[in-house]
Amino acid sequence: MVEIPYNVEARPDTGLYNAKLGIWLFLASEVMLFGALFSSYVLLRTGDPNFMTIPHEIAEHLGGHGESHVWSDQLNVPLAFLNTLVLIFSSVTMVMSWVSLKLEDFGKYKLWMGLTCLCALGFMVIKAIEYNAKFSHDLFPSSGNFLAIYFTMTGLHALHVIGGLIVNGYLWGPGAKMWKTEPERFTNRIEVAGLYWHFVDLVWIFLFPSLYLL
Amino acid sequence: MTGHSVEEIKQEARKYWVVFVALVALTVITVGVSYLDLSTGMAVFVALLVACVKGGLVAGVFMHLISERQAIFAILLLTVIFFVVLMFGPTFGRIGSVGTS
Amino acid sequence: MSVLETHPEDHEHVHHDESWLRKYVFSQDHKVIGIQYGFTALCFLLFGFLLMLMMRWQLAYPGQPIPIVGGILGADNAPGGIMLPEFYNQLGAMHGTIMVFLAIVPLAVGAFGNYVVPLQIGAPDMAFPKLNMMSYWVYATGGVVMFASFFVPGGAANSGWTSYPPLSVTATAGQSWWLLGMVLLITSSLLGSVNFIVTIFQLRVEGLTWMRLPFFVWAQLVTAFLLLLAFPPLEAAGFFQLMDRVLDTSFFMPSGLVVSGEVVRGAGGGSPLLWQHLFWFLAHPEVYVLILPAMGIVAEVIANNTRKPLWGYKSMVYASIFLGFMSFIVWAHHMFLTGMGTTISTFFQTTTMIISIPSVIILSALLLSLWGGSIRFNTPMLFALAFLPMFGIGGLTGLPLGFSATDIHLHDTYYVIGHFHYVVAPGTIFAMFAGVYYWFPKVTGRRMSDFLGKLHFWPSFVLMNCIFMPMFIQGLAGVSRRLYDGGMQYAHAQPVLHWNQFMSIAAFCLFFAQIPFVVNLFLSIKRGKECGDNPWQATTLEWAAAPSPPVAHGNFPQTPVVHRGPYEYSPPEHPKGFMPQHATVPASEEG
Known part of the structure; x- marks a missing residue:
């Protein structure tokens, strides 16, 4: 194998190493993906006067939960609030794991990265509880377009969390071996994984108010 | 982010914790505001404003966008333009269309 | 990971160590991946062409059994060899899908981009070789899914290549396969486009500044940005449609929709137009994904064979960037007849008129480049020259x-079919042929036969026009595009109906006109004339990666340094007539 130039060190004129430019380009495409989802949400919500209204038959079925006739009241704000905190905290632990590597403290790195993974796991558990509560009340994507949007957007976001969890888990476990052989390259990897992870956090920051609070 | 000296990096780390506190505070604010009886327009405005500030903090500080390279800015600027087009194009397509008023 | 310097003998060493599987199947070498892309895409090009031939038979001779293949299509599709309308719809949808997403884009970007771009910028490989390999295999999987969809109950997708809901949501199972295939293809081109942009930004050799890049590299860069930013919305739309089909959501399903007398299940309240917005947000930039690399190839071939610099190189570069930018804000011109408001129609009409300007700039610059050149009429040049009026x-x-x-x-109407086929078939596909003939010596070290090449070019050129020109006549007469009997039942179609047979016979002849190409391609791999490192006496860097084909993993025996622009042909101080970008002294030993 030949060495690809600027795999580790930055190219002088762009000031970037390859993977960093690569991840930003990937995130740009992610912006367009979630942009399309948000755009669809706006279009559907403003286009259908009954978008937020729970149909009678479902409202009756909901019983005690059906006092309100607006879909967004069915979502669990406290749980989502908790999840927001979990995700924000995981963003800090992620960036701290990178700081630890910059300070050449591998033990601290393991700690912060481990915490990041735990937060991701916690986020998924809370998400599962939320979904489960919906299903147990017979609320599915087909119940109405608000729920359809809710499940699609949070579901796609959850897939991104799982993706991040896999990558971070790898970098915490088997992938961490690289620290011994190529510390600089490994630090770059953490930075790149971090950029992705912060983006996942960023998406949630917009998802949370637009789905739960409005 | 090219903080080299140990001291610089430690200072950087303190900044991250400040941002964390700010993010938590803003989250509390946005949830709190949602319990007020604001008009729809006002509620959307406040929620999006808070989200944008939070997003800006994450992108600017955690993702080091404040001190990032020009190439990245150029790519993101392009993306933002198309993102705006994508956000508003379809909805504007309805203005004066057949079957709606 | 070795940190050895790139001595040729080390390459030899590594070369022998690789297993057959790593070397030819799961290769990470951009040249092998380029060839994989090229071969797969050419197969799909042929397959898409065969689908079209069946359609053309049906249009010319409706109700008559299809010869040769009629018997093997099965009773579900063509009982007694006579095509059913449902099968015709499958062919239409899949011809479009396969040609655009599985044949031409992979050929233009996956094959030519992969093989040529790293060589033209002096890079040892793409920036992310593993990602490159993944990109190919995800594409191949997407191709298999699309192909397999013909064999599921109800057959392949049959709602047109645009898959408009509600029709597509209520369609047979093939549509879900189509959506799955599309998600894979989108993922593949996403990986590819990230790789291309990083490669072009990061791996240019010393001295290769932006304005010294060959126009082909510029075209690929703009294309990669289009793929990167335009494809994700279709991915989102694909998820929505899949959910509408599988989970009974109503993203694209309006309230109270009745199909065949039955109210469609689901909550309703969705917007069929939403799909069209998201689809065309991709699919219009996609048109420029089809055309830009073609322009890039044509520019290379024309500069090389007129033996003079491109006229207006910088204008071409700026025009292509502007073209890419504008292509994101014209999409709704596909939707004028959807009931969209007139204000917004006017906006999109205006942007559509504006986007024609950069296209005209590029085409004019290419045309003016011919002025005063001592043109060599070899096969690649003939195809490149034909591209100009056809794209025009x-x-x-x-x-x-x-x-x-x-x-x-x-x-x-058929006018639309004629229009975009002129752009893509005698336009882009001719440019692809030009590329194959032009870079074949780079890939194999041998030339393709010029005689067979001309035998391929002239009939193809005439027949292409015989097929697509009458479509304008039919379209202006008002013949709709999706009729499975070619318009037989419509009074207004009667005066132009006789063209159907003419076009179909031309299409069948076009099939036979491709035989010289296939023969030429395979014969020349082993039997073509050996031609040295720089047979076309070209100036760009890919010819500096001697020998042809370049060594696996690494390409260049020594990393070149660039001293000048890409098309220094006929410099007055140099008797040989060309100065390669990397040459330090006027005299060149190559060629």
């Missing part, structure tokens, strides 16, 4: 479609 016809016939008033008459 395709582009100019697009203007009446871009005006919201004239579009009312022409929308969804």
